[in-house]
Amino acid sequence: MKITIDLSAIEKVREAIGAPLANVKLIKEELKPRSRVERELVDGGSVVITDAETSEIIGKAGLLAVGDTQITLHIYLPHIDQENLTISPAPNPKFHFSDSCSTLQMMMQGGRYNRYVASHGSDGEFRVKAKNLETGKWDDEEIIANLQPCKNCLTALDYQGYADFKGPERTRIFESFSLVQFFAECDSIFRCMPLYTPDTFPGPNYTADFASVSLAIRRKQNWLCQCCGGNFSEYRSVLHTHHLDGNRGNNRPANLQALCILCHAKQPMHGHMRLTREDYRRVESARKVAGKPLVCSGCAT
Numbered sequence: 001m002k003i004t005i006d007l008s009a010i011e012k013v014r015e016a017i018g019a020p021l022a023n024v025k026l027i028k029e030e031l032k033p034r035s036r037v038e039r040e041l042v043d044g045g046s047v048v049i050t051d052a053e054t055s056e057i058i059g060k061a062g063l064l065a066v067g068d069t070q071i072t073l074h075i076y077l078p079h080i081d082q083e084n085l086t087i088s089p090a091p092n093p094k095f096h097f098s099d100s101c102s103t104l105q106m107m108m109q110g111g112r113y114n115r116y117v118a119s120h121g122s123d124g125e126f127r128v129k130a131k132n133l134e135t136g137k138w139d140d141e142e143i144i145a146n147l148q149p150c151k152n153c154l155t156a157l158d159y160q161g162y163a164d165f166k167g168p169e170r171t172r173i174f175e176s177f178s179l180v181q182f183f184a185e186c187d188s189i190f191r192c193m194p195l196y197t198p199d200t201f202p203g204p205n206y207t208a209d210f211a212s213v214s215l216a217i218r219r220k221q222n223w224l225c226q227c228c229g230g231n232f233s234e235y236r237s238v239l240h241t242h243h244l245d246g247n248r249g250n251n252r253p254a255n256l257q258a259l260c261i262l263c264h265a266k267q268p269m270h271g272h273m274r275l276t277r278e279d280y281r282r283v284e285s286a287r288k289v290a291g292k293p294l295v296c297s298g299c300a301t
Contacts, residue, residue, distance in 0.1 A: 034067065035053070035056060035067070036053070037049060037053055038056075038067045041069050041120045042069060046117055046118065046119035046126065046127050047118050049116065049117065049118055051114050057071070057073070057118065059099030059100070059208060060099075060206075060211075061206045061210035061211040062098060062099060062100055062157060062210060062212055063157075063186055063211045064097055064098065064099050064118075066118060069190075070120070070190050071119060072095045072096060072118070072119050072120075072126075073104070074117055074119065074126050074128070074147055075128075076115065076116065076117040076128060077129050077131070078093040078128060080092055080131060081132065082130035085128055085143060086143065089124075089146045089147060090145045090146060090147055093128075094147060094148055094149060094150040095119070095126060095147045095148070095149060095150065096149075096153050097153050097182065098152075099208075100157070100208070100209075101150055101152045101153045102156070103150060103152045121179075122179040122182075122183050123179070123180075124147065124179050125147075126147050127142050127143075127144060128143060128145045129143070148175075149174065149177045154174065154177070157212045157215070158215075159177075159182075160219065161173075161216075161219075162174075181236070183237075184236045184237040185236045185237070186211055186215075187236075187237035188236075188237055188241070188261070189210065189214060206249070207249055207251060210241075210248075210251065213251045213256070214241035217241050217253075217257075217258055218232075218236070218239050218241060218258045220258075221258040223236060223258075224290065225258060225286075226257050227260070227263035227296055227299055228260060228262070228287055228292055228293075228296035228297075228298060228301070229290050230283060230287040230289070231286050231290040232286045234289070235282040235283075235285065238279055238282050238286075239258055239260055240258070240259055240264045241259075242259045242267060243255055244257060246268070246269055260283050260286065261273070261275060261283065262275070262279070262280070263296055265301070266299040266300075266301050267299075
């Protein structure tokens with residue numbers, strides 16, 4: 001954009017005091033174009049991934065992602081007929097969300113990773129094609145199946161303490177799993193992570209298990225901010241896990257705090273955090289629910 005402001009008065013002042021002209025170079029930074037997978041995930045919800053694109057699926061803090069978009073994976077062509085796929089929920093296949101899942105690791109090692117479809121939706125409904133068990137062929141038409149979470153993913157992430165429980169409690173966590181709630185709980189991790197790259201971050205980056213660590217810390221605090229005292233059980237995406245010493249690789253319990261996004265942004269070296277009007281609304285609501293002042297007495301946010 002061409003600048004049309006008259007700066008002659010400022011130029012006269014500069015000349016009067018003998019100040020030198022600043023040598024300023026403007027650098028145009030080209031944004032990296034999104035890949036086909038990223039575009040279709042955001043625009044359409046789910047994507048069939050080709051062999052050449054499986055490398056785009058990465059692990060972030062123990063979660064599955066493509067770029068900065070959190071995803072789930074499920075088998076697109078399961079060896080299951082339409083009758084079983086239309087049961088709600090379907091007994092199989094399961095959907096995956098942890099990059100440390102033993103099932104996914106086995107499929108990757110066996111060269112069968114391209115059987116999966118990446119999805120970004122949180123409604124628990126997934127695109128699949130049923131198999132005709134008599135002919136051994138898959139139907140031409142896609143159907144929508146209501147799938148359940150992978151138990152190995154629940155174990156790998158230790159979601160809600162799943163790995164340590166047995167019997168009925170494990171069944172409860174499995175059957176009540178909600179993608180809406182899960183994405184909300186993990187959203188804070190994805191909102192913070194893109195701020196640095198391994199080359200620019202001033203210290204160790206997030207560990208591979210940070211998602212499970214973060215969930216455990218916030219769950220232990222009953223979704224209460226340890227600074228303002230707000231109750232974020234209904235707004236889990238704006239309750240973060242803060243590293244007191246600024247080292248994202250230091251996950252010792254004494255170094256971690258559950259902080260709402262406003263209190264988190266007030267911490268040293270966190271002025272870069274991006275807050276939306278909705279973030280402010282949710283924090284205010286959470287503080288009202290807990291009977292706390294609308295302005296935090298600890299950090300004055």
